[in-house]
Amino acid sequence: IPPDKYDGSADAQTFFHFVQQSLDYLEDSRAPPNCEVLILSHFLTGKAYDFYVLEVSMEPAHWQKDQFLEKLFDYCFPPNFKSQQCCHLEHFRQGELSVHEYLYKLCEYFTILGWNQMQNHREMVNKLWFGLK
Numbered sequence: 001i002p003p004d005k006y007d008g009s010a011d012a013q014t015f016f017h018f019v020q021q022s023l024d025y026l027e028d029s030r031a032p033p034n035c036e037v038l039i040l041s042h043f044l045t046g047k048a049y050d051f052y053v054l055e056v057s058m059e060p061a062h063w064q065k066d067q068f069l070e071k072l073f074d075y076c077f078p079p080n081f082k083s084q085q086c087c088h089l090e091h092f093r094q095g096e097l098s099v100h101e102y103l104y105k106l107c108e109y110f111t112i113l114g115w116n117q118m119q120n121h122r123e124m125v126n127k128l129w130f131g132l133k
Contacts, residue, residue, distance in 0.1 A: 001025065003040075008047025008076040012085075012112050015076070018043070019069055026065065034061040037068045051075040085112045093131045103128065 003021035006014065022043065026036050038060040041052045051072055056063055078084075089109040094102040106128060115124060 001028075003043045005043050005045050006048045007045045008049070008051065008072075010077045010081065012077075012108065015073060016108075016111055022069070023065075033064070036065045037061075037063040040065070040068070047076055048072060082113060085109060089113065089127065092127075094133050099132070102131065106131070 001021070001024075003018055003025050006018040009015075022040050026039065029039070031039050037056060041049070041056070041060065044052050055071065055075070056068065089106075092105070092109065097105065106124075110120070110124060
């Protein structure tokens with residue numbers, strides 16, 4: 001299934017949905033690595049497509065998909081977006097959210113900040129534990 005088009009909006013949920021759909025699409029289609037970024041360009045519009053044209057289009061085969069997606073994020077989101085999210089995470093508590101909703105939102109923050117269980121396991125567990133009611 002091809003990914004939904006991404007217009008470059010600075011909406012984390014939309015961006016990471018595009019990323020997941022794109023990775024699934026590339027894997028399912030067994031695209032050669034040197035064609036992956038070119039293939040993804042067909043699903044970009046607006047500011048996201050502007051990035052592709054300005055930074056990538058002359059040599060798309062030299063870009064790896066992970067590098068491309070990271071630079072696309074940097075281009076489409078404000079420079080201080082990750083630091084803002086880090087500050088939000090620092091003060092984030094369960095409050096009135098169900099445990100399931102709280103865990104979902106934590107995972108969203110962890111994804112935005114690039115945290116993973118191998119490198120940030122302790123911080124993730126502490127944030128879950130100490131942020132509960």
